[in-house]
Amino acid sequence: MTGTIPAPAPVAGRTREGIAERLAQDLQDGYVVNLGVGIPLLVPRFLPPGKEVVLHAENGVLGLGPEAAPGEEDADLTDAGKQPITLVSGAAITDSAMSFAIIRGGHLDVTILGALQVSAGGDLANWYVPGKNPAVGGAMDLVAGTPQVWVAMEHVDRAGRPKIVPECTMPLTGRNVVTRVYTDLAVFHVVDGQLRLVECSPGITPDVVRQHTGAPYTEHLER
Amino acid sequence: MIDKFREDVLSVVDAVPSGASIAVGGFGSSGRPDGLLDALCELDKRDLHVYVNNVGHDFTGVGRLLHEGRLRRVTASFPILQEFYDEYFAGRVELELLPQGTLAERLRAGGAGIPAFFTPSGAGTMLSDGSFTLRYSPDGGVAEHLPAKETRMINGREYVLEEGIVADFGFVKAHRGDRKGNLRFRLSARNFNPLAGMSGRRTFAEVEQLVEVDELHPDDVHLPGVFVQDVVRSTSKAASTPSSATSSTATSSTATSSTATTPAASAAATRRAS
Numbered sequence: 007m008t009g010t011i012p013a014p015a016p017v018a019g020r021t022r023e024g025i026a027e028r029l030a031q032d033l034q035d036g037y038v039v040n041l042g043v044g045i046p047l048l049v050p051r052f053l054p055p056g057k058e059v060v061l062h063a064e065n066g067v068l069g070l071g072p073e074a075a076p077g078e079e080d081a082d083l084t085d086a087g088k089q090p091i092t093l094v095s096g097a098a099i100t101d102s103a104m105s106f107a108i109i110r111g112g113h114l115d116v117t118i119l120g121a122l123q124v125s126a127g128g129d130l131a132n133w134y135v136p137g138k139n140p141a142v143g144g145a146m147d148l149v150a151g152t153p154q155v156w157v158a159m160e161h162v163d164r165a166g167r168p169k170i171v172p173e174c175t176m177p178l179t180g181r182n183v184v185t186r187v188y189t190d191l192a193v194f195h196v197v198d199g200q201l202r203l204v205e206c207s208p209g210i211t212p213d214v215v216r217q218h219t220g221a222p223y224t225e226h227l228e229r
Numbered sequence: 230m231i232d233k234f235r236e237d238v239l240s241v242v243d244a245v246p247s248g249a250s251i252a253v254g255g256f257g258s259s260g261r262p263d264g265l266l267d268a269l270c271e272l273d274k275r276d277l278h279v280y281v282n283n284v285g286h287d288f289t290g291v292g293r294l295l296h297e298g299r300l301r302r303v304t305a306s307f308p309i310l311q312e313f314y315d316e317y318f319a320g321r322v323e324l325e326l327l328p329q330g331t332l333a334e335r336l337r338a339g340g341a342g343i344p345a346f347f348t349p350s351g352a353g354t355m356l357s358d359g360s361f362t363l364r365y366s367p368d369g370g371v372a373e374h375l376p377a378k379e380t381r382m383i384n385g386r387e388y389v390l391e392e393g394i395v396a397d398f399g400f401v402k403a404h405r406g407d408r409k410g411n412l413r414f415r416l417s418a419r420n421f422n423p424l425a426g427m428s429g430r431r432t433f434a435e436v437e438q439l440v441e442v443d444e445l446h447p448d449d450v451h452l453p454g455v456f457v458q459d460v461v462r463s464t465s466k467a468a469s470t471p472s473s474a475t476s477s478t479a480t481s482s483t484a485t486s487s488t489a490t491t492p493a494a495s496a497a498a499t500r501r502a503s
Contacts (some may be wrong), residue, residue, distance in 0.1 A: 065420050082415045099416055100419070102424060124440075140324070182352045
């Protein structure tokens with residue numbers, strides 16, 4: 007095939023920061039949000055002023071502030087990635103069972119996660135690449151309990167293969183859990199178990215999105 | 230009169246037989262009871278089953294138990310340490326991998342007299358369907374899978390049956406504790422500690438500050454002494470902080486004027502220094 011049809015030209019969608027910035031626009035004032043590792047951790051720097059968004063860390067911190075300044079680190083105050091952090095005004099600390107009662111009980115508004123794959127029906131695979139080291143942390147609890155699960159990820163993997171696929175081939179984190187997907191190329195919503203393309207990134211056409219997406223979806227472009 | 234304080238950590242931890250199960254508090258090194266874990270090593274305890282969220286990043290705490298070949302099984306959500314995985318893939322240690330919230334709730338439930346509960350976490354995944362490898366064989370094949378878990382549809386949604394954990398022992402670390410065993414934790418070092426303390430049939434607490442009874446206001450006790458059988462002094466971070474320091478006072482992680490009071494602690498301090 008490569009002999010006759012040229013490979014798709016490299017596309018320049020949003021950067022990792024751009025994905026985080028785009029997602030941050032959709033967070034509403036008063037939301038309580040949990041952030042996974044990767045692009046999600048970039049989201050706080052793009053929170054629009056005037057919106058109060060409370061960040062939750064699974065190790066029992068509600069009201070996560072910026073990372074601690076050098077010399078100000080406190081070994082008793084870390085985030086879920088074991089990094090020294092600070093607290094915002096109004097913060098609360100819980101034990102791990104209470105922290106996961108918050109998560110599983112649906113008391114967060116949004117969880118923002120990275121992904122290996124998202125399926126057409128909103129299944130998520132993000133915890134384990136077979137053959138590598140298995141570790142799950144709180145991912146399965148977060149997707150089981152949080153009303154809105156927003157994925158922030160690159161549209162394709164390093165080999166250029168779509169990460170939005172008909173069915174996940176990687177081990178699942180949860181079934182029918184993803185509600186939105188933010189990538190460098192586009193924004194998708196999952197409605198009634200169906201993927202909808204709602205937005206293309208600046209300079210990206212619907213055709214380019216289709217070329218790089220493995221799963222079926224419908225177009226509901228809002229802009 | 231109830232006085233749960235013991236000067237000698239080794240004589241306390243020696244109650245743990247090789248082969249025992251231990252619920253361990255901490256999230257990474259934050260709030261992890263390293264003094265008690267070091268004592269297991271000093272006492273040459275082996276074949277242990279540890280319930281802990283993560284093994285850690287280095288060969289301290291649970292990582293030291295692993296490094297010294299003292300673990301039979303680890304029940305965890307996020308092991309992290311590469312050497313742990315090397316041992317797991319070589320079939321020398323078992324991994325019961327759980328969603329983090331399931332581990333927390335299983336520890337709590339075990340201590341609360343609840344034998345099992347249904348949770349949505351992990352439904353429809355490898356961690357509930359019997360396909361995750363609990364133990365490898367030395368040739369790299371699968372020796373044993375984590376058993377499939379019972380599931381039930383409740384109001385149209387699938388839930389997984391998870392059992393409460395009653396560990397033989399609970400190991401916890403607290404910021405402040407008194408001779409009645411009442412404990413108070415500090416900031417995010419609380420994490421799994423109250424739950425590990427509830428899960429243990431017999432729980433040991435190492436405390437950074439031993440305070441006078443009534444110095445902890447009853448409203449401020451995070452884990453009441455009824456869950457704690459023995460209290461020892463923690464020899465790690467902030468052990469020498471005056472007990473008058475308020476819990477909001479940041480204690481620098483670098484301030485370790487270690488006042489080692491036991492052979493185990495002395496040995497541990499020597500190792501750290503070398």
